[in-house]
Amino acid sequence: MAFLVFLIITLFIAVTQIVIPYLVKKTVIFGVTIPEQYMNDGAIKKLKKQYAIAVALISIVLLTGYSVWSLTTEPQEEQMAIIGMLMEFGILLISLSLYIYYHGKTKQLKIQHKWVEHLKQVKVTDLSVRKEDEMLPWYIYLLPIITTLGLMSYTIFNYDILPQQIPTHWGPSGEPDAFTEKSPLSAIQHTLLLLIMQLMFLGVHVATKNSGIKLSASNLAASKNRQLTLRKYSSWFLFFVMLACTILMSFYQLTMIHPEFAAGSIKIILPFAFLFIVLAGSLIFALKVGRSDKKIEGTIDEKIMEVDEDQYWKGGMFYFNKNDPSIFVEKRFGVGWTINFANPVGYLIVFVPLIIIIIISFVMGG
Incomplete structure (x- = not known):
């Protein structure tokens, strides 16, 4: 029972973290304001794609490992709950770390291309x-x-x-x-x-x-x-x-x-x-x-x-x-x-x- 609960919640967390860059306000990329006329810039699209792929791959590895461990070792519900919570926090922490990294990259792009200077x-x-x-x-x-x-x-x-x-x-x-x-x-x-x-x-x-x-x-x-x-x-x-x-x-x-x-x-x-x-x-x-x-x-x-x-x-x-x-x-x-x-x-x-x-x-x- 605990395995199913944590699997569902973790899967939900992983999916939401993967798609976040595509759900936020259109003119905000990784917490940085970007003029709407530059939203289709190739560099911006690349950053969003890299973030989504990275979070997806890490989430798949963690979810697969958790599933294999739970189904092969038959741990106690308490153990599954602890590991499940650690996995959830792990995905959130990793996605946050990636966000901070891409936040810095987006700021650099904005300054480098001088997107707001003449607006x-x-x-x-x-x-x-x-x-x-x-x-x-x-x-x-x-x-x-x-x-x-x-x-x-x-x-x-x-x-x-x-x-x-x-x-x-x-x-x-x-x-x-x-x-x-x-x-x-x-x-x-x-x-x-x-x-x-x-x-x-x-x-x-x-x-x-x-x-x-x-x-x-x-x-x-x-x-x-x-x-x-x-x-x-x-x-x-x-x-x-x-x-x-x-x-x-x-x-x-x-x-x-x-x-x-x-x-x-x-x-x-x-x-x-x-x-x-x-x-x-x-x-x-x-x-x-x-x-x-x-x-x-x-x-x-x-x-x-x-x-x-x-x-x-x-x-x-x-x-x-x-x-x-x-x-x-x-x-x-x-x-x-x-x-x-x-x-x-x-x-x-x-x-x-x-x-x-x-x-x-x-x-x-x-």
Whole structure:
């Protein structure tokens, strides 16, 4: 079971890392802004191809080795989980290292060919684009939150019938494999962690909804379509992940109160259904956004370009811009959003809830 789970997740990670250069914003190559009129340059295409082939070959070697080792030595699930996690981190680390290498190569190309020296940088503002924004309204996110609060209250109401050993972790088979002593806090631990995560998701949604919509002066139609697509599908994807987490954690919480809920194969099917929904949703989201500015052919003005913000992107990955009020901005390597690290509100929305979750998990686990 553990072998199959880690094989699916690792395969998904490998595929996404391979195709990332082809899904990011069209005018950004390995975190570097390239004027649209030079996107078909042979050197750029070669760098993207080299990266994709390198990650693919390394991933094939690691996945093959993991499969052969798992099927021939019949290791324990714990061993498969450890090696599987190391393999996943290995692919991510290798792809990151290759990204850093090709980021430097792309910067050299940009400087060497003087692609931006004779172009006028233009910032586009279109106030009407907000009317076309199809992000979900913030109050939709309250539905799972209300459900969790209700489940928390139900757990407290049924505290007397809870087992003396409260499950804190479930294995791939759906069976609990770690426990802690019964207490008022441990009884609602999972609903509390779920609530904190839900509030974080709500904060991320509100912050992204209020973020700036950045358009390209050289190809307004394509950039507009990408921004609207990114905003629409990121809000839907975030909501469905939040909903899936709520259903999964609610099931585990209810089985703690009513063990008969876990009868049959549902305890195995539900975690796999959750994994499938998240991975399939991630893939659909990446493809929808990644293709949104490639399929629209607009008139390219070869005398201008969008504002080059490379100076605000450290390594092409970390955005620091005190002059930008946006809390979240579109990633330069990957599909989705990243924090404006110069805006402290982003830390409050993302890192504070994560720290609280880690502390609660550590205290209860200890």
